[in-house]
Amino acid sequence: MIELINITKKFENFTAVDSLNLTIKSGEIFGFLGPNGAGKTTTVKMIAGIMYPDNGEIKVNGIDVSKSHILAKKKIAYIPDEPFVYPNLTAYEFLKFIGDIYSIEKDKQINSISYLLEYFDLKDYANELLSSYSHGMKQKLLIASSLLREPEIILFDEPTVGLDPKSVKKFKEIIQSQTKKGVSIFMCTHILDMAEKLCDRVGIIHKGKLIACGDMSQLKKTTDKNSNLEEIFLNLTSL
Numbered sequence: 001m002i003e004l005i006n007i008t009k010k011f012e013n014f015t016a017v018d019s020l021n022l023t024i025k026s027g028e029i030f031g032f033l034g035p036n037g038a039g040k041t042t043t044v045k046m047i048a049g050i051m052y053p054d055n056g057e058i059k060v061n062g063i064d065v066s067k068s069h070i071l072a073k074k075k076i077a078y079i080p081d082e083p084f085v086y087p088n089l090t091a092y093e094f095l096k097f098i099g100d101i102y103s104i105e106k107d108k109q110i111n112s113i114s115y116l117l118e119y120f121d122l123k124d125y126a127n128e129l130l131s132s133y134s135h136g137m138k139q140k141l142l143i144a145s146s147l148l149r150e151p152e153i154i155l156f157d158e159p160t161v162g163l164d165p166k167s168v169k170k171f172k173e174i175i176q177s178q179t180k181k182g183v184s185i186f187m188c189t190h191i192l193d194m195a196e197k198l199c200d201r202v203g204i205i206h207k208g209k210l211i212a213c214g215d216m217s218q219l220k221k222t223t224d225k226n227s228n229l230e231e232i233f234l235n236l237t238s239l
């Protein structure tokens with residue numbers, strides 16, 4: 001579903017992502033880990049088509065993101081770590097706006113928006129301006145807007161920042177239910193315990209290079225077989 005083929009991205013003399021190769025399967029939850037400044041967000045933004053690699057190819061469901069970016073973006077939902085919403089819209093208006101942009105049928109919009117507002121505990125705030133929303137509420141609204149359009153790929157950059165425990169639990173339930181429909185999840189996170197329990201595979205990037213990738217049994221082969229993901233991560237990124 002996602003192919004990164006020898007991707008490199010530089011900012012002047014700094015190489016943010018260095019010859020990165022990755023393949024994410026349909027219905028897979030892939031955790032992308034790394035220290036601050038390792039290249040995670042740059043990678044996610046390139047997959048989303050917000051920026052383009054200097055070298056290499058990125059394909060989503062066989063579509064080259066650089067050459068057919070609009071077609072590729074129709075298949076992708078991107079949730080950044082700093083949620084952006086239009087402050088002078090209400091939550092209902094924002095979701096309807098997203099539904100209209102992606103040409104979702106009116107009846108489906110009405111039913112889906114009502115369900116999503118209820119599910120994310122936003123129904124009582126549906127007609128309040130988004131300028132009054134907390135970070136966590138905006139994050140939940142963005143996740144709701146992504147589910148509304150039923151993408152094939154969802155990209156998360158630190159998805160649980162600002163979410164309360166109940167919302168984190170719902171987030172986990174949501175992405176697991178999405179993968180059962182064949183949706184691919186690409187998730188950057190610093191919460192290693194969640195990544196270990198939730199992700200099918202994990203990739204670790206350090207100084208722009210992918211230094212490990214696999215499921216937990218494969219990652220354990222890189223260090224002590226009894227190590228958890230936190231210990232593996234700290235061991236590999238300390239080199």
